[in-house]
Amino acid sequence: MGYYTYSNSANPEFFDARTKHGHGKSQMVLSNLDTDTCRSLQFSLQSLFCCSKLVEYFFIAAGYLAFQGSPIMWATIHRAHHRYVDSDLDPHSPQYGFLDAYIGWIARKNYPAHIAPGAQSKDLINDPIYGFLEQKGNIRRGHELSYAINILFRIILFACFGWVPALASLLAGMMVLQIPLMLNVLCHIPRLGYKNYAGIDDSVNVWFVGFLALGEGWHNNHHAFPGSARTGIRFFEFDLSWLTIYAMAKIGLVSKVKAITNDQLLQHRKQPNLCDASVREQ
Numbered sequence: 311m312g313y314y315t316y317s318n319s320a321n322p323e324f325f326d327a328r329t330k331h332g333h334g335k336s337q338m339v340l341s342n343l344d345t346d347t348c349r350s351l352q353f354s355l356q357s358l359f360c361c362s363k364l365v366e367y368f369f370i371a372a373g374y375l376a377f378q379g380s381p382i383m384w385a386t387i388h389r390a391h392h393r394y395v396d397s398d399l400d401p402h403s404p405q406y407g408f409l410d411a412y413i414g415w416i417a418r419k420n421y422p423a424h425i426a427p428g429a430q431s432k433d434l435i436n437d438p439i440y441g442f443l444e445q446k447g448n449i450r451r452g453h454e455l456s457y458a459i460n461i462l463f464r465i466i467l468f469a470c471f472g473w474v475p476a477l478a479s480l481l482a483g484m485m486v487l488q489i490p491l492m493l494n495v496l497c498h499i500p501r502l503g504y505k506n507y508a509g510i511d512d513s514v515n516v517w518f519v520g521f522l523a524l525g526e527g528w529h530n531n532h533h534a535f536p537g538s539a540r541t542g543i544r545f546f547e548f549d550l551s552w553l554t555i556y557a558m559a560k561i562g563l564v565s566k567v568k569a570i571t572n573d574q575l576l577q578h579r580k581q582p583n584l585c586d587a588s589v590r591e592q
């Protein structure tokens with residue numbers, strides 16, 4: 311059972327993983343599910359559910375093929391975002407510049423001094439595939455490798471299936487990348503959304519990001535319960551990622567799923583400033 315504290319400094323090592331591949335629309339949905347569905351996968355020190363390496367790689371590949379770069383980089387930055395949310399140490403808080411929050415953080419050559427995969431992603435750095443994609447912490451080289459593999463993948467698609475699937479896959483990957491980049495900015499601008507849970511950060515639920523990101527746009531819920539595989543809470547907060555994880559659990563692809571319970575939801579809505587949450591297995 312995970313135990314999470316909703317504060318700037320004490321959030322858990324945590325991550326939203328990212329997902330797999332395909333053509334055109336199917337890749338778009340699947341890659342977006344990565345960005346969200348495997349909003350945790352094995353990328354948490356206290357993972358939100360258990361799954362095989364095969365399932366994990368499947369979802370990670372979708373994110374990678376949507377130009378999201380090194381999985382270790384993405385995990386490390388995302389964990390730092392939760393740890394330092396909306397402070398000056400947050401790697402992408404819009405409080406310190408919209409452009410930097412949108413694209414600047416991912417374009418840096420190296421990690422900021424307070425962020426290091428060796429310290430914050432110890433659970434990932436020994437994976438040989440993730441280690442290779444990480445390129446020894448050189449973010450720029452990691453991106454160059456990512457672009458090369460992404461282009462090679464579309465060339466293979468072109469050779470096997472023709473230009474329509476290849477171009478559709480390329481455009482889908484580029485569009486999917488925009489969703490988490492956009493989310494990082496829009497879901498931390500209080501006037502654009504609403505909060506179910508009061509807290510000390512600026513995170514809000516933004517309805518159209520909620521739908522586009524297949525769940526994580528209910529971002530205030532996500533920051534309040536980062537240890538939960540379920541992010542949609544109210545009846546209109548559609549959470550396809552949670553439904554996917556739930557369905558995968560039903561057919562045995564994942565197990566030991568951690569998700570907030572109705573009791574916990576009610577308790578926290580009554581005591582909105584009690585910003586901690588224990589998350590149970592379901």
Ligand SMILES: [Zn+2]
Nearest residue numbers: 325326388532
């Ligand atoms: Zn997160």
Ligand SMILES: [Zn+2]
Nearest residue numbers: 391513529533
């Ligand atoms: Zn956030």
